[in-house]
Amino acid sequence: MLERPEGGERALLVHIDPGASANPEELEEFHQLAVSAGADLVGLVTGRRQAPDPRTYVGRGKVEEIAETVADTGAELVIFDHALSPSQERNLERELQCRVLDRTGLILDIFARRARTFEGKLQVELAQLRHLSTRLVRGWTHLERQKGGVGLRGPGETQLETDRRLLARRIAVLGERLGKVARNRDQGRRARARAEVPTLSLVGYTNAGKSTLFNRLTAAAVYAADQLFATLDPTLRRLHLQDGRAVVLADTVGFISHLPHELVAAFRSTLQESVEASLLLHVIDAASPGRGQCVQEVNAVLGQIGADQVPQLEIYNKIDLIEGERPRLETGADGTPRRIWLSARTGEGMELLPEAIDRLFGTDRVHRRLRLGPQQGRLRARLFGLGRVVSETATEDGGWDMEVELPRRHFERLTREWNLQRRPEPP
Numbered sequence: 001m002l003e004r005p006e007g008g009e010r011a012l013l014v015h016i017d018p019g020a021s022a023n024p025e026e027l028e029e030f031h032q033l034a035v036s037a038g039a040d041l042v043g044l045v046t047g048r049r050q051a052p053d054p055r056t057y058v059g060r061g062k063v064e065e066i067a068e069t070v071a072d073t074g075a076e077l078v079i080f081d082h083a084l085s086p087s088q089e090r091n092l093e094r095e096l097q098c099r100v101l102d103r104t105g106l107i108l109d110i111f112a113r114r115a116r117t118f119e120g121k122l123q124v125e126l127a128q129l130r131h132l133s134t135r136l137v138r139g140w141t142h143l144e145r146q147k148g149g150v151g152l153r154g155p156g157e158t159q160l161e162t163d164r165r166l167l168a169r170r171i172a173v174l175g176e177r178l179g180k181v182a183r184n185r186d187q188g189r190r191a192r193a194r195a196e197v198p199t200l201s202l203v204g205y206t207n208a209g210k211s212t213l214f215n216r217l218t219a220a221a222v223y224a225a226d227q228l229f230a231t232l233d234p235t236l237r238r239l240h241l242q243d244g245r246a247v248v249l250a251d252t253v254g255f256i257s258h259l260p261h262e263l264v265a266a267f268r269s270t271l272q273e274s275v276e277a278s279l280l281l282h283v284i285d286a287a288s289p290g291r292g293q294c295v296q297e298v299n300a301v302l303g304q305i306g307a308d309q310v311p312q313l314e315i316y317n318k319i320d321l322i323e324g325e326r327p328r329l330e331t332g333a334d335g336t337p338r339r340i341w342l343s344a345r346t347g348e349g350m351e352l353l354p355e356a357i358d359r360l361f362g363t364d365r366v367h368r369r370l371r372l373g374p375q376q377g378r379l380r381a382r383l384f385g386l387g388r389v390v391s392e393t394a395t396e397d398g399g400w401d402m403e404v405e406l407p408r409r410h411f412e413r414l415t416r417e418w419n420l421q422r423r424p425e426p427p
Helices: 024-036 060-075 087-097 104-115 118-133 159-194 210-218 261-266 268-275 291-305 352-361 375-387 406-420
Strands: 010-018 040-049 077-080 100-103 198-206 233-240 246-251 279-285 312-317 328-331 336-340 365-372 389-394 400-407
Touching: 010 024, 010 060, 024 040, 024 104, 040 060, 060 087, 077 087, 087 100, 087 328, 100 104, 104 118, 118 159, 159 268, 198 210, 198 268, 198 291, 210 233, 210 246, 210 279, 210 312, 261 291, 268 291, 279 291, 279 352, 328 352, 336 352, 365 375, 375 400, 375 406
Parallel strands: 010 040, 010 077, 077 100, 198 246, 198 279, 279 312, 312 336
Antiparallel strands: 233 246, 328 336, 365 400, 389 400
16 A cells, blocks of 8 residues: 555564663563564664654664665564654655564564454454554655646545545444444353353463463363464353352453554453453463563553453463472462462463462352252252252252352342251251
């Protein structure tokens, strides 16, 4: 659509540290992003700058250095580890005579490669078009308003205006389709809410091991690999806890630093699973040197989507990569589980996770011994469906002595509806 230099796979990376401090973790992450996008890396240009140059972001001297490196390496694409304005991107392409891509465009390209489901593809396309709509600035310099003359009089609309109109129309169509998908998701969430089935949502930085943990817990076959954004499309599976209760476990898209706003907006319906969850399982790469920064980035995105008030259980994954680290469960002052150290890949410490979830969901449960008459068969079926029947013994009159465990709200409701009678304790 735009008259821009053609881009290839031979890519030169440009990373500029703001201020005087360098962050090697950010540089490594940028390298992994480029590799995940399928780029053939031919070089790296680094530097430091107190403030971005309004025209080229990096300044005149650095642009000349990048241009020389492009000529020496034969790079067809220059990728910046920063968000560039449309004018900066255009000026850099004019100076470097090759395609320029910023961090946002790079992440969008990876998402476009990884999306598999109908919803995921719609979300990525919407994010791409929203990003592209900000780049339609003098992209068609050869097609200004049509000149006069025989056979040259046009409709009076510039190509730029036509592009904007077509983009706006496509964005509206995608928004409508995603709205239908979101409504379907809302129906599913409401059905789970009516059935009072809790939802656990896996969240975390990309490549922290969420999908591996999801597969370990549910015996699913979600794609998992040691790469950024290995999976994009959300997956939900029913998970049975140790006491027989059922919950829904949701695997969501991974987060990353400087996540493009277009993606947050496009994936809002998917991320809604985290907003509506009863508990967030925050998966953290325990072996990452920058895990503290990763936790902050994830919590920042959770704040953007309104999920920062949902209770969290921190799961420090990949302890098999840390020498001497052992599985353990850490609790708060009140005995509530706070964090677990485990390895989803090897299975070390996995037995601690169901235990912690049971304890978190067991704080509002009651354990009772009940006596049911022979005419209360329907109530017996309800108890089996809503909770866990620890034991059951038939009585001489055709009834049942039962020992049950179920959520307090269920027990109180059944008490009102059926006038439950406690079974006398044995002497």
